Amino acid sequence: MLASTYPRWKDDHEPSFVHELARRLVHWFEVIVVCPHAAGAARREMLDGVQVERYRYAPAAWETLVNNGGITTNLRSSPWKWWLVPSFIAAQWLLARRLLKPRAIVHAHWLLTPGLVASGLGMPFVVTSHGADLFALRGSLAMGLKRRVVRRCRGFTVVSQAMLPPARNLDDSIAPVVAPMGVDLQHVFTPDPRIPREPDRLLFVGRLVEKKGLDVLLEALPDVLAMRPGTRLTVVGFGPLEKDLRAQCARLGLEGVVTFAGAMPSASLAMYYRSAAAFVAPFRPASSGDQEGLGLVLVEALGCGCPVVASDLPAVRDVLTDMPGVFPVKVADSKALVEGVLAALDSSAAKVIEGRQRLVDRFDWEAVAKRYAGILMAASDGGSADV
Incomplete structure (x- = not known):
């Protein structure tokens, strides 16, 4: 699994939906996540049964491309960070290539940059767009790279119905599938009638x-x-x-x-x-x-x-x-x-x-993880991702 945003440690406040999916997919797969390093994070660790491998892409003080707002926001607020993008992509590709195993299936989260990395690994892959990578970055170069990713993937998922039209516009040779991320509605995000709601x-x-x-x-x-x-x-x-x-x-x-x-x-x-x-x-x-x-x-x-x-x-x-x-x-x-x-x-x-x-x-992680497991298995076997 390739990701640009991933928790830096357990109970991190950075978005955790990629990890929540990864840790549930260990029921079907041996899951290895390749994601960027950040200050204070371990280079390698087992997190909830997931092997997490973090790559260095700059000196520690400069590894700021991802966190506290996301890549798109950080590039807009600090244009100098565009200089980090080539090493960010190259380092992820090198580590992913080293960790690849026979019969691997790659799941790239976001068209850019993990999708671009996946497209150059020579392995079957599924790419998931979460929104910003599809709606923003509309320049000719970015659009060309996104089309390259979609043309090479075996499965293309988006997280909402609203994303289907722009996803279809990238390439009509593969049909994007709506497969949202999930929420733990059975154990975490549940009502508790003992807690009174504070008026206003x-x-x-x-x-x-x-x-x-x-x-x-x-x-x-x-x-x-x-x-x-x-x-x-x-x-x-x-x-x-x-x-x-x-x-x-x-x-x-x-x-x-x-x-x-x-x-x-x-x-x-x-x-x-x-x-x-x-x-x-x-x-x-x-x-x-x-x-x-x-x-x-x-x-x-x-x-x-x-x-x-x-x-x-x-x-x-x-x-x-x-x-x-x-x-x-x-x-x-x-x-x-x-x-x-x-x-x-x-x-x-x-x-x-x-x-x-x-x-x-529709959104509990148990159902979501089962759906993604089917999508990944179908792509690994060379079948359709619409399962």
């Missing part, structure tokens, strides 16, 4: 980057406060826009209303979802074209019985359609967001539980 407590969880839309929520808060003076917002996450967002809070007089709780490991988020009156996900397309690929935080919140207010983007409809206790709102519209938040605060969390089994059937 809003929750935001996500990276502090443009496409998450936290600035839209902050802009809406003064109008929410005019109607519900006791409203408070907890922000769980980290990212390059934190300084700007804190400045926005100061400008809007939201000191004491908004709490920046910082980054949290995934397993710690359930207590926030269980105690919030409503979860707000004001996603919007970024200026680069990047946008949300699926929005698993919505599944986490709903899994814990928390009402959800979310932008009505095509990608999130995979989660929100036909789910009780959700309030879709117009994208990047603070006035619409005010109405959605007020409606959610007046709603009953009990309604969310009614649709929970639908989430389990």
Whole structure:
């Protein structure tokens, strides 16, 4: 398995969905993950039954291409990091090539750069796009490289229905398959009736980057406060826009209303979802074209019985359609967001539980891992990835 974003250690706050899939695939495969090194991380370790191999691509102080916002965000905020990309790709290819075993199947997460590496290994591979790699990086060179990856793969998966049209535009010789990542809805993200919901407590969880839309929520808060003076917002996450967002809070007089709780490991988020009156996900397309690929935080919140207010983007409809206790709102519209938040605060969390089994059937890791195991086995045997 090739990845550019991966937990640096156990209970890291970096996105963990690739590892969560990897550790469940050990039921079917011997799983080796090749991912970038970062300060404080082990070069090699066994993590939940997964052999994790981290490659060095620069001096330790410069290994900053991936973390705290993702590759796309880091390249935009610090253009000098483009100089790291060639060694990042070459080092992953060299380590992956050394670790390859007979009858291996490669699973590359993201078209660029792991997909590009997989396309040069000479082994059958499946590539999964998670959103940013498909929606952003639209220049002629990037598009050409993405088409190269898709033409060479044996299986191409995307994590939401909304990603199918741009995925099909890359190459019509292979049909992309919708196969979302998962959420542990049986053991972690579950309701707990013993925990009371705090009235008027809003929750935001996500990276502090443009496409998450936290600035839209902050802009809406003064109008929410005019109607519900006791409203408070907890922000769980980290990212390059934190300084700007804190400045926005100061400008809007939201000191004491908004709490920046910082980054949290995934397993710690359930207590926030269980105690919030409503979860707000004001996603919007970024200026680069990047946008949300699926929005698993919505599944986490709903899994814990928390009402959800979310932008009505095509990608999130995979989660929100036909789910009780959700309030879709117009994208990047603070006035619409005010109405959605007020409606959610007046709603009953009990309604969310009614649709929970639908989430389990589609997004619980047990079902997701079984689906990916079938996709990988079919690709390894030279068959279709649509299983």
